[in-house]
Amino acid sequence: LxxxxxPASALEAVEEIGMEDIELEQAVQMVQMGQNPMxxxxxxxxxxxxxxxxxxxxxxxxxxxxxxxxxDKAKDRFETVLNLEPQQPEAHWQLGQMxxxxxxxxxxxxxxxxxxxxxxxxxxxxxxxxxxxxxxxNSNKAIEYYDRYLPFAPDTVVSNRVKYFIxxxxxLxxxxxPASALEAVEEIG
Numbered sequence: 001l002x003x004x005x006x007p008a009s010a011l012e013a014v015e016e017i018g019m020e021d022i023e024l025e026q027a028v029q030m031v032q033m034g035q036n037p038m039x040x041x042x043x044x045x046x047x048x049x050x051x052x053x054x055x056x057x058x059x060x061x062x063x064x065x066x067x068x069x070x071x072d073k074a075k076d077r078f079e080t081v082l083n084l085e086p087q088q089p090e091a092h093w094q095l096g097q098m099x100x101x102x103x104x105x106x107x108x109x110x111x112x113x114x115x116x117x118x119x120x121x122x123x124x125x126x127x128x129x130x131x132x133x134x135x136x137x138n139s140n141k142a143i144e145y146y147d148r149y150l151p152f153a154p155d156t157v158v159s160n161r162v163k164y165f166i167x168x169x170x171x172l173x174x175x176x177x178p179a180s181a182l183e184a185v186e187e188i189g
Contacts, residue, residue, distance in 0.1 A: 020047060020054070028060050055085050062094065071098065089119040096128060105132040123152040127162065139169045 024047055030040030041064060047057045062077030075098060081091040096111030109132045112125035130145030146166050153159035 020051065021056075023047060024054070024057055024060070031060075031064055053084055055081055055088060058084070059088070059090055062091070066094065066098075074098070087114065087118040089115040089122050092118065093122055093125065096125065100128065100132060100135075103135070105135045108132045109136075123149065126152070130165075134165070134169065139172065143169050 023043060027040040027043035027047070029035075030043070031037040041061070044057050044061055044064075047054055048061065051057075058077050058081045062074045062081065065071075065077060066074035075095065078091040078095050078098075081088050082095075085091075092111040092115035096108045096115060099105070099108035099111060109129050112122075112129045112132070115122040116125040116129075126145050126149035130142045130149060133139075133145060134142035143166050146162050146169075150159060150162055153162055
């Protein structure tokens with residue numbers, strides 16, 4: 001049995017990618033577990049210095065920047081991720097959340113739509129698209145996305161709350177009845 005041989009440079013590249021992934025995972029665990037988090041951050045930065053196209057490393061630096069309150073740095077990292085991988089769902093999710101916090105609801109809608117379109121596991125994006133449309137004053141779109149989210153609500157408390165939002169939006173935009181019609185209903189009842 002003869003197997004095709006790969007050049008040594010190809011094997012070295014595969015080994016380098018594997019080692020880089022392991023280093024990244026270890027560095028992330030250091031930060032998340034509180035085992036000298038700054039050392040973990042420095043290791044992730046070192047990975048980015050070696051390979052500026054490492055999407056996962058940029059993504060983790062963005063997440064850790066956000067967790068430490070460095071929103072400008074986080075935004076830059078997430079935008080770098082999107083420059084490297086335009087449909088990367090987690091970067092869009094994070095930028096969507098940040099856009100909502102900054103009351104940039106149209107921008108948030110765009111990020112959440114892309115996150116969900118790229119990975120349907122981001123079902124909560126449907127809720128936040130609805131919330132963003134509500135903030136933009138587009139009740140029909142808000143109701144549409146809240147309705148789309150309902151089957152994915154994790155429990156009845158969340159489901160009931162979303163139904164309440166839908167009911168509120170529906171009630172606010174029902175056609176107004178003339179006073180005489182309301183009086184007639186009261187007399188009958």
